[in-house]
Every structure is written in structure tokens, then in C-alpha cells.
Amino acid sequence: MLVESLAIVLHKIKYDDKNLIVHVYSRDFGRISYIAAKRKKQGSVHASAFEALSLIRYQAEHKPNRELQRMKECQHLYAFHTLFLDxxxxxxxxxxxxxxxxxxxxxxxxxxxxxxxxxxxxxxxxxxxxxxxxxxxxxxxxxxxxxxxxxxxxxxxxxxxxxxxxxxxxxxxxxxxxxxxxxxxxxxxxxxxxxxxxxxxxxxxxxxxxxxxxxxxxxxxxxxxxxxxxxxxxxxxxxxx
Structure with a gap:
């Protein structure tokens, strides 16, 4: 099932050379973990969206009884001005x-x-x-x-x-x-x-x-x-x- 939601990035770790495990707090699903692609390409997510406390809008594929869901698309919900520079x-x-x-x-x-x-x-x-x-x-x-x-x-x-x-x-x-x-x-x-x-x-x-x-x-x-x-x-x- 394809879902859409907003989320706050809590933590990320490397999964393999191409993917991250991203832990988020989602508006619609609460605390949840996703596998997300690192590289920026058409229809995929970008690693820069996964800095600590980033606010994102995303689409993901949810399957029952799967511990890690797959994030398909992601974009910044809010463009920070000073958070990562100060x-x-x-x-x-x-x-x-x-x-x-x-x-x-x-x-x-x-x-x-x-x-x-x-x-x-x-x-x-x-x-x-x-x-x-x-x-x-x-x-x-x-x-x-x-x-x-x-x-x-x-x-x-x-x-x-x-x-x-x-x-x-x-x-x-x-x-x-x-x-x-x-x-x-x-x-x-x-x-x-x-x-x-x-x-x-x-x-x-x-x-x-x-x-x-x-x-x-x-x-x-x-x-x-x-x-x-x-x-x-x-x-x-x-x-x-």
C-alpha cells in the first residue's frame, strides 16, 4: 500500500552502500523506520533530507508485518535558514x-x-x-x-x-x-x-x-x-x- 505523510527525522544509519535506515516520527504513523535510497535521482529520496530534525513530506510503501518499510519519495517540508549553519x-x-x-x-x-x-x-x-x-x-x-x-x-x-x-x-x-x-x-x-x-x-x-x-x-x-x-x-x- 502506498502512503503519504509528514515526518520529523530522528536518526539515520547506514544500511548498505546504496541505502540508509531512517527513523522518523510521522504525523500519521508515529515512530516508524524506513529503508531509503541515498542517491538523488528521479523519483527517489535525497540523503540531505535526513539530517537531524529535518521536516519532510514523503511517500512510502507499507506492507503488513514488515519491520522496515520502504520510502519511495521524499522532499523537504521546511527549508531551514540557520539550523545547520549555526x-x-x-x-x-x-x-x-x-x-x-x-x-x-x-x-x-x-x-x-x-x-x-x-x-x-x-x-x-x-x-x-x-x-x-x-x-x-x-x-x-x-x-x-x-x-x-x-x-x-x-x-x-x-x-x-x-x-x-x-x-x-x-x-x-x-x-x-x-x-x-x-x-x-x-x-x-x-x-x-x-x-x-x-x-x-x-x-x-x-x-x-x-x-x-x-x-x-x-x-x-x-x-x-x-x-x-x-x-x-x-x-x-x-x-x-
Whole structure:
């Protein structure tokens, strides 16, 4: 059956000399993997469409019970202006594509999530002021779509943030995954970050690294089999306060 859809590229690996395996998050099929030709020719796909977080429109042949479907045609859905040219944005795109590759495991469709991801990627391409905070806002907002949003409503001095429960409690939990109110301060502050106020958040390099580590630890506690992110070190070394 020939199908058409829109997708976000998450990851690609070499299959053989002529083909790639491309993992995407599709509007109509959720997380799905395809075999796609590398070379540009009439009626085929082009490898340049498969850079991290590329937005594509494609046709594919779907057959029942086949693990890898075949992508027949592909084109860019959105022409990036700076994403692959700006070293900060390019590093963020590689990092976020790896995170999404790890967290988007289900094949079920979620149109609201697809819309959020698509619009976020376009914003990353265009944003300048506060772009070093983009990944923090993205990950914080992504929590809502993953059903793991931390509850900060009860935050008050002297209480403790239980990272396993995702909320503040009056006494230290009987496990090691918690922060004092003072330690959780920047994390509480991060609840209000959005793509239109990135420049209002003035974090030092150390603060930004701590916040990202906290967010990834939180993901790891609430999502099954969430691994270490290999591109994290590149991200951390790039940003200065």
C-alpha cells in the first residue's frame, strides 16, 4: 500500500552502500523506520533530507508485518535558514534528535505532539536571543506531552522536591532522588520558561549544565530505559554563560 505523510527525522544509519535506515516520527504513523535510497535521482529520496530534525513530506510503501518499510519519495517540508549553519543550533538539534529518538518509542500517532515538535523545530531555526536556553524550554514543555510534568504548585520554603513523585513534599523522601527547596530553586524558575521569553533567563554555564542534568535525571526516573545521551558532552562544552 502506498502512503503519504509528514515526518520529523530522528536518526539515520547506514544500511548498505546504496541505502540508509531512517527513523522518523510521522504525523500519521508515529515512530516508524524506513529503508531509503541515498542517491538523488528521479523519483527517489535525497540523503540531505535526513539530517537531524529535518521536516519532510514523503511517500512510502507499507506492507503488513514488515519491520522496515520502504520510502519511495521524499522532499523537504521546511527549508531551514540557520539550523545547520549555526554551531549552537546545530548542536541543540543533534542533542534533541537523540533525546527524541530515545523517548518516542511507540508507533501510536499523536497529532498534538507532532504539531508541537514541528513548530518547535521551526522556532529553533529562527530564534536568536536566548537560543542557548532553547533545549531547556523544549524539554520542560515536552514533559506535558509525555505525561510526566512535575507539579510545582506546592513549592514552599522548607519543603523538598521528590523527583520520583514529581512534586514537593514536607519531609525528605526515603530515597536519594530529591532536592531541597533551595537546590530546586532554578528548576522551579524553569516552569515558566517558554520560546517567547528565552532571553529573559540569564543562566551561567554552570547553572545551565545543572538544570540540564536535573531534567535528564527527571526523564530517566519517569521514562523506561532512558539511557545516557551521547551528545550531551558536546552540548555542555559549547555553551558559555
Amino acid at each position: 554551531p549552537v543550533k546545530n548542536s541543540i538539534s543533534l542533542f534533541l534528535s537523540e533525546v527524541l529518538y530515545r523517548v518516542l518509542q511507540e508507533a501510536e500517532t499523536n497529532e498534538s505532539l507532532f504539531a508541537y515538535l514541528s513548530e518547535s523545530i521551526k522556532i529553533l531555526d529562527l530564534v536568536e536571543d536566548g537560543k542557548a536556553n532553547f533545549h531547556l524550554a523544549f524539554l520542560m514543555q515536552l514533559c506535558r506531552y509525555l505525561g510526566i510534568t512535575p507539579n510545582m504548585e506546592d513549592a514552599q520554603a522548607g519543603w523538598y522536591f521528590d523527583m520520583q513523585a514529581g512534586c514537593f513534599v514536607p519531609f525528605p523522601p526515603n530515597h536519594k532522588f530529591w532536592m531541597s527547596y533551595e537546590e530546586a530553586g532554578p528548576f522551579i524558575h524553569l516552569q515558566n520558561i517558554a520560546f517567547d521569553n528565552l532571553a529573559d533567563y540569564r543562566f551561567s554555564r554552570i547553572q545551565r549544565r545543572k538544570l540540564l542534568d536535573t531534567l535528564l535525571d527527571y526523564y530517566r526516573l519517569h521514562l523506561n530505559n532512558f539511557p545516557e545521551i551521547k551528545s550531551l558532552d558536546i552540548m555542555q562544552d559549547l555553551f558559555e554563560g
